[in-house]
Amino acid sequence: MIARQPMLEHDPRERIRNFDEVALGYDAERAVLEAERCLQCENPTCMKGCPVNIDIPGFIAHIKEGNFDLAIRKIKEKNHLPAICGRVCPVKDQCEKFCVLAKKGEPVAIGNLERFASDYEWKKGVEIPRKAEASGKRVAIAGSGPAGLTAAADLVKLGHEVTIFEALHVPGGVLTYGIPEFRLPKKVVEREVEYIKRLGVDIRTDMVIGRTITADELLRQGFDAIFVGTGAGPPQFLGVPGENLGLVYSANEFLTRVNLMQAYEFPEYDTPIKVGKKVAVIGAGNVAFDAARTALRLGARDVSIVYRRSEEEIPARIEEVHHAEEEGVKLRLLTLPTRMLGEGGLVRRMECIKMSLGKPDESGRRRPIPVKGSEFYIDTDTVIVAIGRKPNPLIQQTTEGLKTTSWGTIVADDFGQTSRSGIFAGGDVVTGEATVIEAMGAGKRAAEAIDRFIKQRKKH
Amino acid sequence: MTYKIVSKKELAPTIKMFEMGAPVVARKAKAGQFVILRIKERGERIPLTIADANPERGAITLVVEEIGKTTKELGRLNEGDSVLDLVGPLGNPMDIRKYGRVVCIGGGSGVAPVYPLTKALKKAGNKVTSIIGAKTRELLILEGEMQETSDEFYITTDDGSKGHRGFVTDILRKLLDEGKQIDLVVAVGPVPMMKAVADTTKPNKIRTLVSLNPIMVDGMGMCGACRVTVGEKTKFTCVDGPLFDGHLVDFDELAARRQLYEPEEKRALKAYEEKIGGADDS
Ligand SMILES: Cc1cc2nc3c(=O)[nH]c(=O)nc-3n(C[C@H](O)[C@H](O)[C@H](O)COP(=O)(O)OP(=O)(O)OC[C@H]3O[C@@H](n4cnc5c(N)ncnc54)[C@H](O)[C@@H]3O)c2cc1C
Ligand SMILES: Cc1cc2nc3c(=O)[nH]c(=O)nc-3n(C[C@H](O)[C@H](O)[C@H](O)COP(=O)(O)OP(=O)(O)OC[C@H]3O[C@@H](n4cnc5c(N)ncnc54)[C@H](O)[C@@H]3O)c2cc1C
Ligand code: SF4
Numbered sequence: 001m002i003a004r005q006p007m008l009e010h011d012p013r014e015r016i017r018n019f020d021e022v023a024l025g026y027d028a029e030r031a032v033l034e035a036e037r038c039l040q041c042e043n044p045t046c047m048k049g050c051p052v053n054i055d056i057p058g059f060i061a062h063i064k065e066g067n068f069d070l071a072i073r074k075i076k077e078k079n080h081l082p083a084i085c086g087r088v089c090p091v092k093d094q095c096e097k098f099c100v101l102a103k104k105g106e107p108v109a110i111g112n113l114e115r116f117a118s119d120y121e122w123k124k125g126v127e128i129p130r131k132a133e134a135s136g137k138r139v140a141i142a143g144s145g146p147a148g149l150t151a152a153a154d155l156v157k158l159g160h161e162v163t164i165f166e167a168l169h170v171p172g173g174v175l176t177y178g179i180p181e182f183r184l185p186k187k188v189v190e191r192e193v194e195y196i197k198r199l200g201v202d203i204r205t206d207m208v209i210g211r212t213i214t215a216d217e218l219l220r221q222g223f224d225a226i227f228v229g230t231g232a233g234p235p236q237f238l239g240v241p242g243e244n245l246g247l248v249y250s251a252n253e254f255l256t257r258v259n260l261m262q263a264y265e266f267p268e269y270d271t272p273i274k275v276g277k278k279v280a281v282i283g284a285g286n287v288a289f290d291a292a293r294t295a296l297r298l299g300a301r302d303v304s305i306v307y308r309r310s311e312e313e314i315p316a317r318i319e320e321v322h323h324a325e326e327e328g329v330k331l332r333l334l335t336l337p338t339r340m341l342g343e344g345g346l347v348r349r350m351e352c353i354k355m356s357l358g359k360p361d362e363s364g365r366r367r368p369i370p371v372k373g374s375e376f377y378i379d380t381d382t383v384i385v386a387i388g389r390k391p392n393p394l395i396q397q398t399t400e401g402l403k404t405t406s407w408g409t410i411v412a413d414d415f416g417q418t419s420r421s422g423i424f425a426g427g428d429v430v431t432g433e434a435t436v437i438e439a440m441g442a443g444k445r446a447a448e449a450i451d452r453f454i455k456q457r458k459k460h
Numbered sequence: 461m462t463y464k465i466v467s468k469k470e471l472a473p474t475i476k477m478f479e480m481g482a483p484v485v486a487r488k489a490k491a492g493q494f495v496i497l498r499i500k501e502r503g504e505r506i507p508l509t510i511a512d513a514n515p516e517r518g519a520i521t522l523v524v525e526e527i528g529k530t531t532k533e534l535g536r537l538n539e540g541d542s543v544l545d546l547v548g549p550l551g552n553p554m555d556i557r558k559y560g561r562v563v564c565i566g567g568g569s570g571v572a573p574v575y576p577l578t579k580a581l582k583k584a585g586n587k588v589t590s591i592i593g594a595k596t597r598e599l600l601i602l603e604g605e606m607q608e609t610s611d612e613f614y615i616t617t618d619d620g621s622k623g624h625r626g627f628v629t630d631i632l633r634k635l636l637d638e639g640k641q642i643d644l645v646v647a648v649g650p651v652p653m654m655k656a657v658a659d660t661t662k663p664n665k666i667r668t669l670v671s672l673n674p675i676m677v678d679g680m681g682m683c684g685a686c687r688v689t690v691g692e693k694t695k696f697t698c699v700d701g702p703l704f705d706g707h708l709v710d711f712d713e714l715a716a717r718r719q720l721y722e723p724e725e726k727r728a729l730k731a732y733e734e735k736i737g738g739a740d741d742s
């Protein structure tokens with residue numbers, strides 16, 4: 001039997017000196033070899049793991065036959081952002097987890113194949129599908145992350161007039177300001193956004209819904225429905241003394257400066273960034289690993305992930321944990337910072353306490369408990385806090401009658417329907433921090449519901 | 461989308477006033493709010509207070525003090541030029557109502573952000589005393605506008621070239637010593653000035669609002685670059701402020717955080733000045 005085809009990657013010693021993409025993708029030969037591993041199951045379990053329900057064996061069969069055009073067309077029936085999903089989806093927890101081959105050995109590399117098909121199409125020239133006849137209905141979308149982009153693409157294809165309102169100066173959400181260049185090149189995001197625009201979606205940047213214009217004003221101005229895909233925003237801090245010292249960053253600020261503002265090219269770009277030699281990143285999700293690897297590339301010598309649980313509980317994508325370890329990022333496990341100490345306004349040391357793991361908590365993970373008297377210090381000159389983010393609050397605060405949870409997420413059903421008629425929501429703003437593909441799935445289901453809603457209204 | 465400079469006026473050698481075409485922002489703007497602006501593709505995002513808004517003309521007024529690379533670059537733009545991004549209004553408006561007697565204090569280019577507050581407070585029926593200060597008379601701005609909207613008006617300059625010689629707090633101190641009833645003090649200006657004002661009013665327990673100016677990036681609550689400590693709690697200035705109770709603000713922390721990028725800022729400015737070279741026509 002053929003073994004799972006590995007992807008070529010840049011050498012770790014070379015790549016930590018630049019922001020180039022680490023994984024290089026498949027060539028056609030490798031892609032076909034990998035596609036041949038698929039058993040073409042009659043009852044493809046892999047599809048259960050895909051929130052947007054791509055016909056996985058269908059597109060893989062086309063790759064196997066060397067018919068790459070048909071492969072990408074098949075994917076795009078369900079997924080408008082395959083170049084992105086093929087790079088950042090946690091496939092080991094999704095489609096690949098459910099692949100029958102995973103039971104005995106290595107699952108089919110579905111993500112790599114998706115990426116291959118999409119990159120192939122891009123080189124060749126992208127096809128723009130025809131859309132339905134104009135419905136005369138208008139939909140406003142707040143936020144241009146994966147949820148908003150997906151909802152917009154689906155709705156425009158159905159013939160509705162769609163406008164996305166984005167608060168920042170560039171669309172893409174986390175894809176643009178969060179996930180770094182070396183995992184998801186901005187060119188790839190740009191090209192996917194360009195595709196959405198060519199489908200006919202109007203994207204207006206510099207528009208903060210809730211400040212520049214409210215959701216209700218949009219409805220009054222003649223939009224027939226609104227989809228809220230504003231994602232997760234405000235970073236959480238630990239709430240320990242010294243956290244406002246200089247060079248203590250939230251991961252969001254750190255990554256926004258680097259990715260959105262291109263601070264790594266300062267002074268060619270105007271936004272500055274600063275890292276010391278010894279960097280401690282608090283947390284162990286995708287965000288933490290992205291921040292740690294970014295810090296290395298900005299010249300830090302010694303970068304560690306400081307995590308209060310053990311290696312087993314690390315929530316980041318496994319590939320990225322490996323990549324980070326290859327690049328020299330250290331793990332300091334079962335460690336919780338309790339205080340930050342500074343000198344001349346800048347952080348210098350972190351007081352930490354050792355943790356031990358108790359019984360599983362509500363999340364199913366074992367609860368970390370501080371070990372009495374185990375305090376110790378870590379010398380550090382930069383701290384990046386990556387312990388999670390709250391939902392973006394602006395629309396919730398300025399839209400009367402929009403129900404939210406105590407955590408601040410918008411209450412919505414499976415199809416994005418909120419407590420307000422005509423207002424739909426999906427993605428991280430509903431679920432809290434999740435994944436790109438889940439946000440896309442939510443955008444997709446909401447688009448269906450919005451289509452039904454505005455067509456129903458027509459009859460009145 | 462770009463945002464056009466409708467008009468430009470020099471208020472002082474290093475302080476320029478711009479009217480910017482931004483109809484949606486103009487319609488929504490309230491006293492106390494600000495915008496984030498980015499000049500060009502490689503530019504940074506900087507916060508600037510909305511000094512005035514004119515919904516009919518679809519324009520807002522910004523007053524910019526040239527202190528570094530971006531503000532200098534902005535200062536060189538002229539009527540008809542455009543900037544690439546302008547987003548707002550951001551931050552919380554001030555709670556404008558009748559307080560009684562209000563003292564409005566503006567220091568340096570801080571007079572620009574205090575002006576819309578002064579105007580709104582006056583309109584709401586308050587008795588307004590204004591104190592504006594600068595290093596020297598050339599740097600005094602919006603003198604006429606401030607005087608027009610105040611019942612009582614004072615000028616101070618550090619070098620005594622106009623008005624009282626000394627600091628804005630000297631006048632405030634005098635008003636307090638005279639036993640004047642003061643219901644609210646609003647102060648905007650350099651950090652040491654705001655701190656001095658808050659220290660002056662604290663013993664008398666006079667409510668004092670300051671408009672904080674930490675470093676910002678997104679300006680809508682997503683990064684925490686603008687965090688400040690107010691009453692021992694961490695607040696994000698761009699969404700919880702920019703106005704805060706001056707008696708609760710940790711000004712030393714704010715001052716330290718504002719200096720974080722000083723070497724980088726100097727470097728950027730030097731590179732920029734070398735680039736524009738003798739072309740400096742301002
Ligand atoms: C650093 C980082 C790495 C990640 N890595 C992965 C990964 O490898 N794989 C994975 O699957 N997931 C990853 N995630 C999570 C994933 O990116 C998110 O789950 C996903 O982006 C959520 O999509 P969304 O559309 O709901 O929101 P977002 O992507 O957050 O987009 C929301 C958009 O709305 C805009 N907005 C907010 N408020 C307003 C307003 N009031 N008006 C107008 N616009 C507004 C924002 O500016 C933003 O552009 C990562 C997240 C981060 C931060
Ligand atoms: C809410 C708010 C309202 C403001 N309103 C006005 C105004 O109406 N008119 C005006 O002239 N200035 C205003 N400022 C200050 C203005 O944003 C800074 O002067 C400007 O960002 C400096 O940029 P620079 O590149 O020219 O200078 P730099 O050389 O980069 O910096 C000089 C100093 O400005 C501060 N600064 C630098 N970058 C930023 C940033 N991104 N955000 C905030 N401060 C920064 C720092 O303290 C720094 O030491 C305001 C600031 C805030 C936070
Ligand atoms: S489960 Fe695995 S082998 Fe079966 S169709 Fe899906 S990818 Fe192919």
Ligand code: FES
Pocket residue numbers: 675676677678679680681682683684685686687696697698699
């Ligand atoms: S500037 Fe980013 S949170 Fe305020």
